[in-house]
Amino acid sequence: MNRWLLLCILAVLCLLPEQAFAWQDLTAVTVKTNPDGSEEYSVTLQILAIMTALTFIPAMVIMMTSFTRIIIVLAILRQAIGLQQSPSNQVLLGIALFLSFFIMTPVLNEINDKALQPYLNEEIQSMEAVDRAKAPIKAFMLAQTRLTDLETFVEISGTEGVEEPEDVPMSVLIPSFITSELKTAFQIGFMLFIPFLIIDLVVASVLMAMGMMMLSPMIVSLPFKLMLFVLVDGWSLTMSTLAGSFGV
Numbered sequence: 425m426n427r428w429l430l431l432c433i434l435a436v437l438c439l440l441p442e443q444a445f446a447w448q449d450l451t452a453v454t455v456k457t458n459p460d461g462s463e464e465y466s467v468t469l470q471i472l473a474i475m476t477a478l479t480f481i482p483a484m485v486i487m488m489t490s491f492t493r494i495i496i497v498l499a500i501l502r503q504a505i506g507l508q509q510s511p512s513n514q515v516l517l518g519i520a521l522f523l524s525f526f527i528m529t530p531v532l533n534e535i536n537d538k539a540l541q542p543y544l545n546e547e548i549q550s551m552e553a554v555d556r557a558k559a560p561i562k563a564f565m566l567a568q569t570r571l572t573d574l575e576t577f578v579e580i581s582g583t584e585g586v587e588e589p590e591d592v593p594m595s596v597l598i599p600s601f602i603t604s605e606l607k608t609a610f611q612i613g614f615m616l617f618i619p620f621l622i623i624d625l626v627v628a629s630v631l632m633a634m635g636m637m638m639l640s641p642m643i644v645s646l647p648f649k650l651m652l653f654v655l656v657d658g659w660s661l662t663m664s665t666l667a668g669s670f671g672v
Contacts, residue, residue: 487602488561490527493609494666495520500613501662504620505653506646523663527670534560562594565601568608568670573600612665620649
């Protein structure tokens, strides 16, 4: 658990501007001796920067990993089946979180091997560790970002000197990545929605033909949609599709 926490902190530090590391030579805690012999302890800006970085971990997990695509697809799937509260939001969040860890494991392992472990072994400085940690995250986001979305945000931001996608700064790459993730999630959700929509249309047509218009088609079609989802091993197909969409 400590290793995952350190990896998250190091990944968050990749987003901070370089000026934030200007205090790296300062000691974390300073001790001041008063004339009467008492001592006062003060925390430097370095600790404040780290604590501030910790607050960005939830946003980083949501916006810089596979979490966004997964949770949107699962929410659309639940809506397509017609279940309002099952699986609950907590279950969907848990599934999305741990599936994100599964998908992001190669990236986190690369950060651990190339940045975290050399830094803990005092082989590299903090700035070099941050640069090394930034590379795998940037490569992952670039692989999932559409070129059109990237060009749009480069044009909006007015960033100059960008000849290759790798030259795009993180401030432009992150919103481009989020936009691409939303589009991909809705595309997958649309494909999952179609079979259940067909069942709803068939059930509604049958009920109207039988003159049972007062009976809700949603109630009648729900068992058939659940049966179809179970027979085709829907959860396994959904998870494998989501993981496969990231090249896992």
